[in-house]
Amino acid sequence: MPWVCSEPSRRRRALLTPLLVIGALLVIAPAPALAQPQPHNRWRLGVFPVTGFLGYTSHYGSRLGPGGSVEPHAGLDIAAPLGSPIHSWWTGVVQEVINDGACGVGLVLRSGLYEHLYCHLAGTAGADLYRSGPVSLRRGQRVNGGQLIGHVGLSGRTSGPHLHWGVRYRGRWLDPARVLRAMAASRASKRLPPPRVGGSTSAPLQP
Numbered sequence: 001m002p003w004v005c006s007e008p009s010r011r012r013r014a015l016l017t018p019l020l021v022i023g024a025l026l027v028i029a030p031a032p033a034l035a036q037p038q039p040h041n042r043w044r045l046g047v048f049p050v051t052g053f054l055g056y057t058s059h060y061g062s063r064l065g066p067g068g069s070v071e072p073h074a075g076l077d078i079a080a081p082l083g084s085p086i087h088s089w090w091t092g093v094v095q096e097v098i099n100d101g102a103c104g105v106g107l108v109l110r111s112g113l114y115e116h117l118y119c120h121l122a123g124t125a126g127a128d129l130y131r132s133g134p135v136s137l138r139r140g141q142r143v144n145g146g147q148l149i150g151h152v153g154l155s156g157r158t159s160g161p162h163l164h165w166g167v168r169y170r171g172r173w174l175d176p177a178r179v180l181r182a183m184a185a186s187r188a189s190k191r192l193p194p195p196r197v198g199g200s201t202s203a204p205l206q207p
Contacts, residue, residue, distance in 0.1 A: 043179060044186035045090075047146040049118070050163050052084035057162055060175040075117065075166030076176035082122070082161040084152040089116045089167070091145040094137050099125040103164070104156020107137065107149060117166035122153030 058077035062070050092111035099105055103119035107130055123132025128139035132151045143149055152161050167174045 043183045044190060045145065046183050047087050047089055049087055049089050049165055050078045050080045050084060052080040054079040060177060074173040075164045077162045077164050079160065079162045080152045082152055082154065085148055086118060086121065086150045086152060086163055088143045088145055088147050088149045090114070092143060094139050094141045094143065097125045097128050097130045097139055100156065102157045104158065105130070105153060109143060113170050115168040118150060119164035120153055120156050120158045120162060122151040
């Protein structure tokens with residue numbers, strides 16, 4: 001399964017508009033309009049995937065790639081210091097262990113009809129096994145929401161340490177920023193505290 005995943009050029013990254021941080025979440029301008037499923041009312045239980053958050057370096061949608069041409073970017077790039085912990089957005093199962101030239105070392109987790117992608121990880125991947133420090137995950141292994149699943153690295157097509165985080169529903173890419181906004185709005189309507197990194201025990205997400 002191909003994954004389009006990379007960072008923009010340094011010049012393009014330097015031109016990105018600064019974003020407002022609200023707790024661990026950012027409110028960012030919407031990507032180009034795409035038909036997407038309505039936010040799930042249980043998204044408030046999701047977990048922000050990165051510890052050591054520094055900012056967003058590339059949005060979801062069309063952008064200028066490293067070669068200067070317009071290309072799709074089916075995820076959100078979240079900058080963090082090298083080695084920062086990465087946590088699973090939701091309870092699910094390891095569907096795929098990746099090691100290629102674009103995503104680098106990565107994981108795909110499945111939660112019901114959702115898949116969440118984590119690219120540019122530190123560690124090693126091969127033979128359906130991913131290892132990074134104390135983390136050891138195999139294809140088919142169950143993980144809990146908020147569980148430590150890896151660390152920010154420099155693998156694959158990247159010019160700096162960050163997590164490329166993607167979310168798909170029924171095989172169709174979603175804008176992860178929209179997911180984060182829905183998480184924040186849902187929690188606010190329930191008067192719940194902002195999402196924390198780790199500590200979630202959420203069940204697999206259903207449609």
